[in-house]
Amino acid sequence: MSYDTVVVGAGLAGLTAALRLTERGQRVMIVARGVGATHLAPATIDVLGYLGDTRVGAPAGSLAALIAASPDHPYAHITADQLATAVTWFGAHAAALGYSGSVGENMLLPTALGVPKPSALAPRSMAGGDLRGGGRFLFVGFKGFKDFHPALIADNLVRAPLPLPITARALELEPPSSRLGDLSGRVIAGRFDADNLTDWLVGELENRVEPDERIGVPAVLGLRSGDQTWQELEKRLGCTVFEVSTLPPSVPGIRLFNALTAALRARGARLVLGVRAVGAHANNGHIDTIDVANATGTVSHAVGSVLLATGGFPSGGLELDSFGATRETVFDLPLIGVPETDRVRFAPNYFDPQPLASAGVPTDDLLRPVDANGHPVYTNLHAAGAILGGAIPWKEKSGTGISVASGYAAAEAILAPAAQSVSEAVR
Amino acid sequence: MNDFIRDSLDHCVKCTICETYCPVSQVTPMFPGPKYAGPQAERYRGAGKSVDSSVDYCSGCGICTQVCPQDVKIAEINSRARAKLWEQRGVPLRNQMIARPTVIGRLGTPVAPLANWALHNRAVRGIVQSIVGIHRDAPMPSFAGKTFQKRSRNHRGPSDAPAVVYFHGCGTNYYEPLVGEMVVAVLEHNGFRVIVPEQDCCGLPLQSNGNFPAARTYVRRLVDRLVPHARAGLPIVSNSTSCGLMLKREAHEILGIEDEDLKIVSESMYDLCEFLLRLHERGQLRTDFGSLPLTVPYHAPCQQRGHGIGKPALDLLALVPDLHMIELDVDCCGIAGTYGLKKEKYEISMAVGKRLFSDIAATGSELAACDSETCRWQIAHGAGVTAVHPIELLYRAYGLDRQGQRDLVTTGTQPARVSG
Numbered sequence: 001m002s003y004d005t006v007v008v009g010a011g012l013a014g015l016t017a018a019l020r021l022t023e024r025g026q027r028v029m030i031v032a033r034g035v036g037a038t039h040l041a042p043a044t045i046d047v048l049g050y051l052g053d054t055r056v057g058a059p060a061g062s063l064a065a066l067i068a069a070s071p072d073h074p075y076a077h078i079t080a081d082q083l084a085t086a087v088t089w090f091g092a093h094a095a096a097l098g099y100s101g102s103v104g105e106n107m108l109l110p111t112a113l114g115v116p117k118p119s120a121l122a123p124r125s126m127a128g129g130d131l132r133g134g135g136r137f138l139f140v141g142f143k144g145f146k147d148f149h150p151a152l153i154a155d156n157l158v159r160a161p162l163p164l165p166i167t168a169r170a171l172e173l174e175p176p177s178s179r180l181g182d183l184s185g186r187v188i189a190g191r192f193d194a195d196n197l198t199d200w201l202v203g204e205l206e207n208r209v210e211p212d213e214r215i216g217v218p219a220v221l222g223l224r225s226g227d228q229t230w231q232e233l234e235k236r237l238g239c240t241v242f243e244v245s246t247l248p249p250s251v252p253g254i255r256l257f258n259a260l261t262a263a264l265r266a267r268g269a270r271l272v273l274g275v276r277a278v279g280a281h282a283n284n285g286h287i288d289t290i291d292v293a294n295a296t297g298t299v300s301h302a303v304g305s306v307l308l309a310t311g312g313f314p315s316g317g318l319e320l321d322s323f324g325a326t327r328e329t330v331f332d333l334p335l336i337g338v339p340e341t342d343r344v345r346f347a348p349n350y351f352d353p354q355p356l357a358s359a360g361v362p363t364d365d366l367l368r369p370v371d372a373n374g375h376p377v378y379t380n381l382h383a384a385g386a387i388l389g390g391a392i393p394w395k396e397k398s399g400t401g402i403s404v405a406s407g408y409a410a411a412e413a414i415l416a417p418a419a420q421s422v423s424e425a426v427r
Numbered sequence: 428m429n430d431f432i433r434d435s436l437d438h439c440v441k442c443t444i445c446e447t448y449c450p451v452s453q454v455t456p457m458f459p460g461p462k463y464a465g466p467q468a469e470r471y472r473g474a475g476k477s478v479d480s481s482v483d484y485c486s487g488c489g490i491c492t493q494v495c496p497q498d499v500k501i502a503e504i505n506s507r508a509r510a511k512l513w514e515q516r517g518v519p520l521r522n523q524m525i526a527r528p529t530v531i532g533r534l535g536t537p538v539a540p541l542a543n544w545a546l547h548n549r550a551v552r553g554i555v556q557s558i559v560g561i562h563r564d565a566p567m568p569s570f571a572g573k574t575f576q577k578r579s580r581n582h583r584g585p586s587d588a589p590a591v592v593y594f595h596g597c598g599t600n601y602y603e604p605l606v607g608e609m610v611v612a613v614l615e616h617n618g619f620r621v622i623v624p625e626q627d628c629c630g631l632p633l634q635s636n637g638n639f640p641a642a643r644t645y646v647r648r649l650v651d652r653l654v655p656h657a658r659a660g661l662p663i664v665s666n667s668t669s670c671g672l673m674l675k676r677e678a679h680e681i682l683g684i685e686d687e688d689l690k691i692v693s694e695s696m697y698d699l700c701e702f703l704l705r706l707h708e709r710g711q712l713r714t715d716f717g718s719l720p721l722t723v724p725y726h727a728p729c730q731q732r733g734h735g736i737g738k739p740a741l742d743l744l745a746l747v748p749d750l751h752m753i754e755l756d757v758d759c760c761g762i763a764g765t766y767g768l769k770k771e772k773y774e775i776s777m778a779v780g781k782r783l784f785s786d787i788a789a790t791g792s793e794l795a796a797c798d799s800e801t802c803r804w805q806i807a808h809g810a811g812v813t814a815v816h817p818i819e820l821l822y823r824a825y826g827l828d829r830q831g832q833r834d835l836v837t838t839g840t841q842p843a844r845v846s847g
């Protein structure tokens with residue numbers, strides 16, 4: 001089949017780009033080996049949380065400093081306006097989650113380990129946990145739900161560096177028994193969808209909340225009904241309730257994936273999981289067809305453009321073999337941030353600066369992967385998300401921000417190549 | 428044997444993505460989920476005894492393998508573990524029975540009215556449930572009486588057109604021969620001569636019921652019938668998504684058949700809609716579709732997704748004027764071939780299908796489309812709608828029903844007519 005754009009990768013970057021492209025009338029197919037990091041990461045959009053060891057309050061205002069320190073950073077190829085437009089557009093288009101926030105300032109949201117994490121945008125069901133204003137918090141856990149300990153959260157948060165002091169206490173509730181075995185976040189969310197655990201939760205909390213307390217619950221309030229459940233809880237309890245991101249799987253992340261793919265389906269995009277992009281046929285530096293390996297063989301699809309959104313090492317966009325060689329897995333693109341094969345690739349301590357941390361694909365300002373001379377490898381290949389080199393997302397707290405901003409910007413570059421090239425020439 | 432299936436367990440990073448998708452572990456504590464039953468338990472399965480029986484509760488829907496970002500062949504690992512379990516414990520009679528659709532078909536066809544009465548009689552089904560273990564409420568198709576093979580023998584198609592080979596599968600043969608006739612009609616309308624070789628079961632039900640040796644025999648027999656055509660360079664099309672997938676991939680990956688003939692057949696196999704869409708891409712599909720003013724929810728069966736071909740039915744049906752397809756977003760209808768027939772699994776299968784049924788109901792349509800026959804029977808049963816193969820909509824849009832003077836007769840469980 002022929003497509004205007006084939007997007008390789010169904011993570012946040014690929015889905016964002018695909019949504020923008022279909023919105024502008026493109027016929028898009030997304031192919032992916034599997035699901036991306038959406039199901040693991042909280043659905044917050046973290047644009048920039050740290051510059052070195054310093055926590056960032058105003059992400060948009062700190063970009064210049066970031067780019068000065070890391071000139072190869074993906075954000076160096078995205079203008080501040082583009083970034084703001086992308087994030088605002090994204091919030092509006094993932095409307096089912098009701099995003100709040102902006103690139104202007106970071107919220108500080110508690111994690112399941114009781115760390116305040118800077119996020120520019122958060123689903124409204126999470127935004128009530130913003131710690132910046134101080135105040136009183138009650139963290140609630142469910143017995144049997146692993147890796148979520150309200151006492152740990154409360155304890156760590158009161159000791160964490162925050163602009164204003166907070167108090168926090170913990171409560172662990174015994175959920176009504178069910179025939180379901182393992183209490184994973186996904187299973188509890190299913191129970192909120194199906195059995196109305198809301199009544200139970202309201203009943204448990206009604207007489208235990210103290211005035212002015214905000215209630216943090218694990219982010220498992222339902223997959224289909226999460227937002228409604230949250231609204232109902234706030235209404236019936238008469239106080240601020242917020243979801244706290246959990247360890248994987250991430251229920252808000254699955255909601256986000258579902259919202260984005262539903263919007264894509266409604267616009268006629270095709271999403272094919274369980275297949276792998278394995279290469280392309282190009283003529284004069286222009287990709288004509290992309291090869292996708294399925295159950296029996298390889299099918300070539302004619303394309304106008306290709307977006308590479310294959311993620312980094314965790315999703316298989318990059319591969320490190322046992323001889324120490326790193327490569328980009330679909331096109332064997334040139335990489336930056338990769339030590340020579342005979343050099344040390346891992347520092348002994350986890351939190352040490354890691355030699356491979358910023359490995360990825362370098363691009364031009366149209367987010368096209370470039371060779372060592374800065375020339376695009378293919379005129380119609382763009383890249384977005386964690387496959388981009390030059391960033392250390394987990395340290396900067398910039399992973400989802402990069403995905404959204406570069407996904408949107410790459411889509412724009414695909415949509416208006418001519419206009420963009422002119423502005424490139426002017427620059 | 429091809430150990431890339433087992434070896435893939437080392438790629439598991441414990442990300443839990445498969446767990447969030449498994450339709451079975453979400454509705455029952457009997458199954459611990461794909462990560463536990465698959466890559467984790469497999470480490471203990473070595474050469475010795477099977478380590479647990481919970482893997483029998485895996486329905487084999489294959490969704491876990493599709494979503495796993497690390498290419499762990501979870502469903503395939505489970506499938507093999509299940510076979511080992513039954514190899515050690517002996518395959519129960521019930522599994523032996525429902526795994527042989529051709530045997531059942533041959534028994535039921537000559538006495539179709541009687542057999543159909545029995546299949547839909549509550550008292551009889553109650554006895555069957557207690558003796559054999561097939562749930563009394565599980566969806567059972569009706570025998571058509573005259574098989575597709577028999578019907579097609581009298582059919583005279585064009586003689587000098589390019590040929591395509593039709594692998595119709597057991598569902599079409601014994602229960603839905605009219606679907607087979609529609610397939611032939613649509614292919615002929617597009618200028619093909621349709622060859623219907625004699626054929627038997629592909630062995631898939633035996634495989635999913637844990638009898639690998641018998642399944643291999645069936646695969647080999649079928650491959651023998653198909654391979655001369657494949658060697659002659661002819662495409663083979665199938666409207667049974669799961670049987671097509673068996674030949675495309677599972678016979679090799681799960682049953683471990685390493686065989687040049689199978690390989691050639693695999694490479695010649697096309698899902699029916701995949702084949703038609705390819706024709707369209709080459710500008711060779713006739714698009715003289717008439718208006719079909721219907722709104723129809725479409726469910727892509729999990730086995731169809733295993734082909735990795737997208738949803739060609741939707742691309743094809745988008746060509747039909749005034750036909751509005753609603754793409755449903757539910758992974759599994761619950762039946763998973765013969766899984767939902769079993770006494771101890773019927774409830775699970777209905778719980779899995781619940782969301783699909785309610786999403787179909789929410790569309791208000793009395794008609795749903797789905798490529799796989801067992802899923803259509805489950806949908807008809809669970810959602811109370813008529814469930815058709817996409818080919819039926821194409822057939823009507825081409826106006827072939829009027830030419831052939833034939834009413835639309837649809838699924839085996841719901842011999843309902845579509846009006847409008």
Ligand SMILES: Cc1cc2nc3c(=O)[nH]c(=O)nc-3n(C[C@H](O)[C@H](O)[C@H](O)COP(=O)(O)OP(=O)(O)OC[C@H]3O[C@@H](n4cnc5c(N)ncnc54)[C@H](O)[C@@H]3O)c2cc1C
Nearest residue numbers: 009010011012013033034036037277310311385386399400
């Ligand atoms: C547990 C966890 C927690 C995180 N928490 C945060 C957080 O709090 N804040 C934050 O900002 N970021 C966080 N991140 C990081 C963030 O999720 C990622 O940086 C970002 O979402 C990456 O998105 P992506 O679309 O670029 O790639 P991914 O989400 O990795 O998706 C890559 C896609 O490409 C597919 N693919 C790969 N190779 C191929 C191929 N050859 N053919 C076809 N498909 C292919 C994959 O299957 C997948 O669908 C977290 C990540 C993890 C794992």
Ligand code: SF4
Nearest residue numbers: 439440442443445495
């Ligand atoms: S999705 Fe794949 S990698 Fe993740 S836990 Fe399941 S099997 Fe392991």
Ligand code: SF4
Nearest residue numbers: 449485486488489491
């Ligand atoms: S094949 Fe289906 S039922 Fe079995 S583990 Fe995988 S997702 Fe679950």
